[in-house]
Amino acid sequence: MVVQCDYVLEKQLSHFGWSRDNAPQITIEPGETVEFRITDTGGGEITQDSTADDISSMNFERFMPLTGPIAVDGAKASDALKITFLGFRPAGWGWSMISHMYGILPDQFPDPFLKIWNYDPSGQSPIDYEGKAHFPMRPFPGVIGLARDCEETLSCLPPHTSGGNLDVRDLTEGTELYLPVEVDGGLLSLGDTHVAQGHGELAGTALESPVDVSVKVELVKDANLAAPQFTTPGRPNSHVDEVGYFVTCGISSDLREGARQSTSQMIDLLTRLHSLSAIDAYLLCSLCGDLVINEMVNTPVNVVSLYFPKSVFE
Amino acid sequence: MVVQCDYVLEKQLSHFGWSRDNAPQITIEPGETVEFRITDTGGGEITQDSTADDISSMNFERFMPLTGPIAVDGAKASDALKITFLGFRPAGWGWSMISHMYGILPDQFPDPFLKIWNYDPSGQSPIDYEGKAHFPMRPFPGVIGLARDCEETLSCLPPHTSGGNLDVRDLTEGTELYLPVEVDGGLLSLGDTHVAQGHGELAGTALESPVDVSVKVELVKDANLAAPQFTTPGRPNSHVDEVGYFVTCGISSDLREGARQSTSQMIDLLTRLHSLSAIDAYLLCSLCGDLVINEMVNTPVNVVSLYFPKSVFE
Numbered sequence: 195m196v197v198q199c200d201y202v203l204e205k206q207l208s209h210f211g212w213s214r215d216n217a218p219q220i221t222i223e224p225g226e227t228v229e230f231r232i233t234d235t236g237g238g239e240i241t242q243d244s245t246a247d248d249i250s251s252m253n254f255e256r257f258m259p260l261t262g263p264i265a266v267d268g269a270k271a272s273d274a275l276k277i278t279f280l281g282f283r284p285a286g287w288g289w290s291m292i293s294h295m296y297g298i299l300p301d302q303f304p305d306p307f308l309k310i311w312n313y314d315p316s317g318q319s320p321i322d323y324e325g326k327a328h329f330p331m332r333p334f335p336g337v338i339g340l341a342r343d344c345e346e347t348l349s350c351l352p353p354h355t356s357g358g359n360l361d362v363r364d365l366t367e368g369t370e371l372y373l374p375v376e377v378d379g380g381l382l383s384l385g386d387t388h389v390a391q392g393h394g395e396l397a398g399t400a401l402e403s404p405v406d407v408s409v410k411v412e413l414v415k416d417a418n419l420a421a422p423q424f425t426t427p428g429r430p431n432s433h434v435d436e437v438g439y440f441v442t443c444g445i446s447s448d449l450r451e452g453a454r455q456s457t458s459q460m461i462d463l464l465t466r467l468h469s470l471s472a473i474d475a476y477l478l479c480s481l482c483g484d485l486v487i488n489e490m491v492n493t494p495v496n497v498v499s500l501y502f503p504k505s506v507f508e
Numbered sequence: 509m510v511v512q513c514d515y516v517l518e519k520q521l522s523h524f525g526w527s528r529d530n531a532p533q534i535t536i537e538p539g540e541t542v543e544f545r546i547t548d549t550g551g552g553e554i555t556q557d558s559t560a561d562d563i564s565s566m567n568f569e570r571f572m573p574l575t576g577p578i579a580v581d582g583a584k585a586s587d588a589l590k591i592t593f594l595g596f597r598p599a600g601w602g603w604s605m606i607s608h609m610y611g612i613l614p615d616q617f618p619d620p621f622l623k624i625w626n627y628d629p630s631g632q633s634p635i636d637y638e639g640k641a642h643f644p645m646r647p648f649p650g651v652i653g654l655a656r657d658c659e660e661t662l663s664c665l666p667p668h669t670s671g672g673n674l675d676v677r678d679l680t681e682g683t684e685l686y687l688p689v690e691v692d693g694g695l696l697s698l699g700d701t702h703v704a705q706g707h708g709e710l711a712g713t714a715l716e717s718p719v720d721v722s723v724k725v726e727l728v729k730d731a732n733l734a735a736p737q738f739t740t741p742g743r744p745n746s747h748v749d750e751v752g753y754f755v756t757c758g759i760s761s762d763l764r765e766g767a768r769q770s771t772s773q774m775i776d777l778l779t780r781l782h783s784l785s786a787i788d789a790y791l792l793c794s795l796c797g798d799l800v801i802n803e804m805v806n807t808p809v810n811v812v813s814l815y816f817p818k819s820v821f822e
Contacts, residue, residue: 352807
């Protein structure tokens with residue numbers, strides 16, 4: 195649940211990109227709390243009635259709108275904003291897309307695929323995938339970041355050293371995130387909320403969903419961070435790991451190719467064990483599977499594995 | 509503890525490399541159990557009296573000796589061996605090395621460093637790092653693999669699609685590993701035992717230690733696996749994750765560079781928080797830190813994070 199905050203920022207559909215010239219919606223004192231109301235990353239282009247046939251006519255320039263920015267009084271370059279995630283209010287519906295434009299296996303999955311989800315926004319019931327699989331709700335913002343100190347407006351798609359499209363699935367309740375400030379006030383914006391995603395977001399989308407996010411924002415003077423860092427309050431995998439994992443190993447001199455191999459092999463494994471279609475398995479790998487680097491020192495060959503939680507089928 | 513096995517293979521110091529022409533030490537029936545007694549990967553070149561000054565005169569051609577191979581009756585190409593880890597008997601001493609020859613930050617750590625460890629082989633007491641940090645014992649074989657069907661003898665250093673130097677730290681008690689068979693009998697060997705390592709083994713060595721490993725070996729006909737896969741019986745991180753993690757984010761178009769960034773930033777963080785030297789922090793990252801791919805789809809920029817368990821300092 196979201197908590198009562200000092201400020202509420204309504205959804206926005208017209209704030210795209212990172213710029214030091216974006217005027218803040220509000221300026222807060224360090225230690226105050228803000229509820230960011232956030233649309234899904236489709237920015238209105240995808241509704242609960244959309245199908246895969248609609249993808250080709252969507253306006254992707256409207257994707258990934260942000261809510262914000264907010265300024266923090268006294269924040270200067272070389273400080274950090276400390277953001278504590280207090281609570282989440284998910285909308286109860288969402289979507290996932292597979293397309294040749296995204297994901298690490300576009301060669302194997304060239305055709306557009308759209309899945310519309312409905313789920314219990316309280317999180318008390320697991321999210322069901324058509325009776326084939328289930329997993330817990332775990333909301334977080336895929337995008338959270340500050341403006342960078344440069345003339346151009348930066349795209350929302352790639353992350354940067356002050357945050358942005360990090361897609362770190364552990365930025366959830368209780369986590370404390372530190373983002374390096376480059377411009378006066380910091381200029382914090384959030385977007386691209388997800389309610390389920392594994393490490394890697396390997397098919398290119400998560401379970402994308404509108405979510406309101408409550409945060410406390412503090413100021414750490416002279417933090418001098420090179421990039422985002424965070425602390426988790428406990429076991430980050432406890433929502434899925436109790437009965438263990440299936441794991442497939444990718445073995446390659448190239449980490450990206452290792453990730454592709456381990457994903458292909460997991461798709462093979464899941465389709466054999468659980469009578470899923472290949473695209474079902476690919477999507478579930480993006481939502482529930484974790485890409486891990488087992489070793490990157492046995493020159494010149496690395497091992498990248500995909501850990502898929504068994505609980506999804508139990 | 510190791511369990512009573514049908515066969516015991518003593519330590520060997522002269523079996524290096526993967527070859528279909530290596531004669532098996534024994535041939536077992538599917539379902540039988542074997543205790544592999546394994547020297548540390550130093551192969552006798554490192555003793556409890558060694559120091560960093562000795563590294564330059566070590567004979568690295570004697571490193572990474574294997575114990576084996578064993579043949580499994582009836583194993584043919586396209587089958588898999590299923591290996592269940594039954595138990596471990598660690599020696600109570602070990603070593604870790606940092607050298608410009610290994611690790612992902614040789615530019616920052618060019619000087620040789622050798623740490624000799626003594627620890628409780630029962631695992632009941634945590635392993636202590638000079639009063640600065642502690643972590644639980646969790647033994648596994650860094651090398652476990654089968655011979656490949658090729659003319660040449662393959663080096664032990666790089667892993668391959670039938671296993672080898674995988675350095676997967678979850679090949680521990682209760683895990684079930686499947687390795688693709690390429691030659692008659694499979695020709696299974698083990699080596700390079702570790703008692704602590706994080707995902708990545710990023711400084712190039714783990715806590716290297718002699719360990720006896722008991723396994724059950726079964727045969728899965730016509731498994732047709734492309735590479736190793738395994739299942740874990742429960743939470744693979746439960747030995748360290750109860751109080752959460754410090755996490756640093758590496759942000760780069762190159763996954764390897766992202767891993768280097770997140771490691772450098774974790775070294776900065778640990779030296780500030782816990783008064784460690786940089787080389788202490790680098791070594792602890794190799795033994796306890798986990799490299800994770802958070803996203804590899806926000807083209808062209810990826811996020812690779814290093815998760816370091818807080819429990820190491822509590």
